[in-house]
Amino acid sequence: MSKNxxxxxxxxxxxxxxxxxxxxxMYPGENxxxxxxxxxxxxxxxxxxxxxRYSIENSRLLERFNVKLIVVACNTSSSVALDIxxxxxxxxxVGVVKPGAVAAVKATRSKNIGIIGTEATxxxxxxxxxxxxxxxxxxxxEKSCPLFVPLIEEGWIDDSITFEVAKRYLxxxxxxxxxxxxLGCTHYPLIKDLIQKVLEGVSLVDSAEETVKMTAKVMxxxxxxxxxxxxxxxxxxxxxRFEKIAEMIMGDTFQIEEISIE
Amino acid sequence: MSKNxxxxxxxxxxxxxxxxxxxxxMYPGENxxxxxxxxxxxxxxxxxxxxxRYSIENSRLLERFNVKLIVVACNTSSSVALDIxxxxxxxxxVGVVKPGAVAAVKATRSKNIGIIGTEATxxxxxxxxxxxxxxxxxxxxEKSCPLFVPLIEEGWIDDSITFEVAKRYLxxxxxxxxxxxxLGCTHYPLIKDLIQKVLEGVSLVDSAEETVKMTAKVMxxxxxxxxxxxxxxxxxxxxxRFEKIAEMIMGDTFQIEEISIE
Numbered sequence: 001m002s003k004n005x006x007x008x009x010x011x012x013x014x015x016x017x018x019x020x021x022x023x024x025x026m027y028p029g030e031n032x033x034x035x036x037x038x039x040x041x042x043x044x045x046x047x048x049x050x051x052x053r054y055s056i057e058n059s060r061l062l063e064r065f066n067v068k069l070i071v072v073a074c075n076t077s078s079s080v081a082l083d084i085x086x087x088x089x090x091x092x093x094v095g096v097v098k099p100g101a102v103a104a105v106k107a108t109r110s111k112n113i114g115i116i117g118t119e120a121t122x123x124x125x126x127x128x129x130x131x132x133x134x135x136x137x138x139x140x141x142e143k144s145c146p147l148f149v150p151l152i153e154e155g156w157i158d159d160s161i162t163f164e165v166a167k168r169y170l171x172x173x174x175x176x177x178x179x180x181x182x183l184g185c186t187h188y189p190l191i192k193d194l195i196q197k198v199l200e201g202v203s204l205v206d207s208a209e210e211t212v213k214m215t216a217k218v219m220x221x222x223x224x225x226x227x228x229x230x231x232x233x234x235x236x237x238x239x240x241r242f243e244k245i246a247e248m249i250m251g252d253t254f255q256i257e258e259i260s261i262e
Numbered sequence: 263m264s265k266n267x268x269x270x271x272x273x274x275x276x277x278x279x280x281x282x283x284x285x286x287x288m289y290p291g292e293n294x295x296x297x298x299x300x301x302x303x304x305x306x307x308x309x310x311x312x313x314x315r316y317s318i319e320n321s322r323l324l325e326r327f328n329v330k331l332i333v334v335a336c337n338t339s340s341s342v343a344l345d346i347x348x349x350x351x352x353x354x355x356v357g358v359v360k361p362g363a364v365a366a367v368k369a370t371r372s373k374n375i376g377i378i379g380t381e382a383t384x385x386x387x388x389x390x391x392x393x394x395x396x397x398x399x400x401x402x403x404e405k406s407c408p409l410f411v412p413l414i415e416e417g418w419i420d421d422s423i424t425f426e427v428a429k430r431y432l433x434x435x436x437x438x439x440x441x442x443x444x445l446g447c448t449h450y451p452l453i454k455d456l457i458q459k460v461l462e463g464v465s466l467v468d469s470a471e472e473t474v475k476m477t478a479k480v481m482x483x484x485x486x487x488x489x490x491x492x493x494x495x496x497x498x499x500x501x502x503r504f505e506k507i508a509e510m511i512m513g514d515t516f517q518i519e520e521i522s523i524e
Contacts, residue, residue, distance in 0.1 A: 045501070151409065
């Protein structure tokens with residue numbers, strides 16, 4: 001891969017593959033290294049300090065593969081570690097929060113935007129900050145949804161219980177007159193239909209596509225649309241769960257290798 | 263603590279505090295060191311190899327405190343790592359699986375026993391093996407319940423959604439004529455009432471108490487009932503979630519300290 005330095009992407013686990021897929025769809029000519037930290041997943045319930053440490057270690061691992069840029073596909077990491085990563089590493093580091101915020105501000109007309117994510121993402125206030133820095137007159141309503149990830153990983157996607165959980169979590173947002181909701185966790189696009197059923201008529205923002213666009217800008221458009229690049233998927237714990245959900249997201253099977261992070 | 267070497271207890275997170283509590287209730291004169299690996303929790307969805315590595319690291323950490331014995335309060339670790347820990351460490355290592363199996367065989371009359379636990383515990387077949395080694399004529403029915411831990415950690419204890427999840431998971435066991443169910447995860451006693459509602463008339467086995475009894479045997483009864491020993495609670499990631507649930511389990515507040523495991 002030395003001729004064509006790969007794009008490095010990391011996530012706490014499997015969810016960031018939605019971002020890898022968006023990259024592949026738009027720039028299939030690039031080489032990609034994906035790292036999922038499945039041995040320490042989830043990040044969303046852990047402290048800021050621990051998530052920062054993990055994010056640095058993951059980026060160091062990607063650096064070993066001579067990546068030309070690092071995409072932080074994890075909302076929790078992007079929320080608490082992005083500035084530090086940008087200071088610590090020489091290559092550009094792009095997160096998913098800013099692109100999601102940009103897309104949400106573009107989409108809203110009522111100026112009432114909802115954000116859902118893990119506890120750590122919501123507690124960090126990262127989306128609120130990014131949105132208000134673009135447009136200080138937007139109202140931001142945030143709600144953490146800790147059970148969405150385990151429900152999705154259990155495969156209960158189009159499911160009555162998941163629907164009840166969504167109704168409970170999202171009821172807070174229902175009477176806030178939001179017209180735009182940011183899916184602030186890479187797992188959530190997998191239950192997009194169900195969330196849409198609870199919040200009818202609300203635009204759902206999935207940061208993956210917007211992240212690809214922002215990355216292309218950061219790289220001054222120097223990303224390959226043509227050809228077929230290589231994809232390497234690495235995890236810190238190889239288990240059947242990851243493989244199952246990876247196939248669901250990517251719509252294809254890839255060889256997945258285990259690598260030690262500690 | 264040098265005069266009275268402490269008992270070391272570890273778990274993947276907060277659930278093992280139910281075991282610490284059972285010890286304290288029966289032997290308040292002992293000193294205890296509890297370690298919850300909250301930076302890498304949960305173990306139940308991870309591979310055997312990773313859980314073994316974590317279990318060895320946790321035991322090494324307890325060893326540094328000069329413990330006289332190690333109690334593996336985590337069902338997943340007990341299921342996949344106990345033999346290895348007993349080979350690797352000089353002090354006795356006691357798990358929660360065997361005590362649970364002993365208690366279940368004592369309790370059953372129909373000779374049909376159900377086991378619930380995390381994916382890793384159920385996939386390991388540890389309870390089945392222990393039960394059949396005591397009584398080969400028992401029928402064992404196993405079901406993993408991956409959502410119970412996140413639901414409990416969300417605080418949805420006496421809750422309609424958790425009840426629906428329990429009905430779905432346990433329906434498989436309902437028509438098996440079981441009269442005894444092992445709660446094969448230290449979190450599950452917290453939703454005992456709800457499980458009992460789904461499986462009326464079934465005896466629920468919580469390994470915590472039985473583990474204390476087995477430990478006392480291993481120590482030849484040399485455990486202090488009198489006096490008031492010290493309790494030290496350590497975690498690899500200090501977060502408010504742990505503190506909240508710890509208080510719920512222990513019925514008391516303790517100082518909780520963060521310690522690096524990696």
